[in-house]
Amino acid sequence: MGKRQRITLRQDQRLAGSEGLDRRLFLKRGLVLGSVAALGPSFKVHAEPDREAFPTWMREPGRTFSNYGQPSPHEKHAIRWISANPLAEGNGVSWTPLHDLAGMITPNSLHFERHHNGVPAIDPQQHRLQIDGLVRKPLIFSLQALLRYPRVSRLCFIECGGNSNAGWRPRPIQSRIGYFHGLVSCSEWTGVPLSLLLQEAGIDARAGWLIAEGADAAGISVSLPLAKALDDVIVALYQNGERIRPENGYPMRLVVPGWEGIVNVKWLRRLKLVSEPLMSRYETAKYTDLLPNGKARQFSFQMEAKSLITYPSPGFDLPEHGLYEIRGIAWSGAGRISRVDVSVDGGESWTAAELQGPVLPACLTRFRLPWRWRGQQAILLSRAVDESGYVQPTRQSLIEARGEHGYYHYNAMVSWQVSVKGWVSHVYV
Numbered sequence: 001m002g003k004r005q006r007i008t009l010r011q012d013q014r015l016a017g018s019e020g021l022d023r024r025l026f027l028k029r030g031l032v033l034g035s036v037a038a039l040g041p042s043f044k045v046h047a048e049p050d051r052e053a054f055p056t057w058m059r060e061p062g063r064t065f066s067n068y069g070q071p072s073p074h075e076k077h078a079i080r081w082i083s084a085n086p087l088a089e090g091n092g093v094s095w096t097p098l099h100d101l102a103g104m105i106t107p108n109s110l111h112f113e114r115h116h117n118g119v120p121a122i123d124p125q126q127h128r129l130q131i132d133g134l135v136r137k138p139l140i141f142s143l144q145a146l147l148r149y150p151r152v153s154r155l156c157f158i159e160c161g162g163n164s165n166a167g168w169r170p171r172p173i174q175s176r177i178g179y180f181h182g183l184v185s186c187s188e189w190t191g192v193p194l195s196l197l198l199q200e201a202g203i204d205a206r207a208g209w210l211i212a213e214g215a216d217a218a219g220i221s222v223s224l225p226l227a228k229a230l231d232d233v234i235v236a237l238y239q240n241g242e243r244i245r246p247e248n249g250y251p252m253r254l255v256v257p258g259w260e261g262i263v264n265v266k267w268l269r270r271l272k273l274v275s276e277p278l279m280s281r282y283e284t285a286k287y288t289d290l291l292p293n294g295k296a297r298q299f300s301f302q303m304e305a306k307s308l309i310t311y312p313s314p315g316f317d318l319p320e321h322g323l324y325e326i327r328g329i330a331w332s333g334a335g336r337i338s339r340v341d342v343s344v345d346g347g348e349s350w351t352a353a354e355l356q357g358p359v360l361p362a363c364l365t366r367f368r369l370p371w372r373w374r375g376q377q378a379i380l381l382s383r384a385v386d387e388s389g390y391v392q393p394t395r396q397s398l399i400e401a402r403g404e405h406g407y408y409h410y411n412a413m414v415s416w417q418v419s420v421k422g423w424v425s426h427v428y429v
């Protein structure tokens with residue numbers, strides 16, 4: 001499993017108050033108390049239109065009820081961006097538009113997708129989950145049977161091991177952050193604890209791993225250590241309160257909190273207990289990291305701490321000088337985010353951001369910090385620290401540890417440059 005990288009913070013880095021950054025800025029200036037006038041030139045207050053002229057929606061009855069709600073027609077831009085293989089459309093991804101979202105939960109319609117061979121049209125009546133291999137009593141469950149079992153919820157992110165991999169490219173890509181880092185989404189998954197099902201089957205003492213297989217035509221099979229399977233893994237049936245969406249594994253999927261996407265097998269049909277891992281394509285050719293010494297990192301399941309500033313970010317240029325709330329997300333497969341530091345001077349000095357509660361293990365955690373932009377060129381960075389003490393690496397230290405030719409597991413700090421004109425672009429520092 002991945003070797004942890006630690007960065008020791010110099011005392012001056014820890015204490016420095018970066019130029020224009022101040023956690024109390026909004027409070028001090030009275031914004032929280034509602035006195036916008038006290039802000040002076042920070043915000044332009046626009047003249048109100050004539051309030052006597054009622055708009056049509058105040059004069060006519062509104063539309064009637066709907067069986068299943070849809071977003072406002074004015075929010076049509078908030079979509080998953082699809083990058084599918086033109087020769088095999090079922091293989092590819094669609095990205096969560098992180099730049100359009102707030103809060104910790106990803107709406108089901110915007111959960112990212114990664115399929116190797118499309119979304120299978122499974123008939124839930126015919127679908128079965130089989131547990132066999134090194135067990136005392138092989139079992140087969142119908143969906144109806146599983147729906148009667150005791151349930152738990154896991155609030156957690158699912159992140160593809162290939163998320164953010166454009167960061168490995170020699171030149172910084174310019175795109176909306178969702179279409180660069182949006183192979184991560186966070187949901188409340190509800191289902192049956194896997195430990196319960198395995199105990200019912202009776203675990204043979206020789207079992208150390210299990211092989212999980214999906215019912216899609218890709219025939220995805222991956223190995224999972226039994227210790228994790230017995231810890232917090234669930235066979236999920238619900239996603240944010242409703243039944244799992246077809247693209248996210250309907251009618252059932254594995255949810256493996258904090259571990260890379262590929263082991264969260266969708267359309268789950270079989271769990272086979274074995275003594276040794278399978279060495280399938282997805283744990284040898286894929287999702288492994290060739291290191292500079294010629295050896296490969298394998299079974300690096302746990303997603304390491306990561307953060308990025310969602311606002312400002314490329315696509316959100318700053319229209320005028322004044323107060324801005326720097327906002328972002330941080331997450332770690334190792335547990336809770338304990339701190340996120342923000343820099344506006346390319347990493348010279350750092351200020352701790354405010355974390356939005358509740359801060360939950362393996363969940364997206366929002367951070368924010370007010371910043372006064374006075375028109376100077378700035379480089380914005382965020383750095384996450386998790387409860388294990390792990391510190392998100394700089395791009396340089398990640399490349400030193402892993403070499404220049406990485407493809408998976410990119411979690412380095414991300415930097416945005418704000419030009420004197422307020423244009424925001426992706427840069428490497």
Ligand SMILES: Nc1nc2c(c(=O)[nH]1)N[C@H]1C(S)=C(S)[C@@H](COP(=O)(O)O)O[C@H]1N2
Nearest residue numbers: 112113114115116160214248261262265266
């Ligand atoms: N059966 C099956 N399970 C699968 C996949 C797949 O193609 N088939 N893709 C995997 C990969 S690589 C990832 S990142 C996650 C993506 O989950 P999502 O599509 O619900 O976001 O599912 C994993 N489980």
Ligand SMILES: [Mo]
Nearest residue numbers: 160161261262
């Ligand atoms: Mo993935």
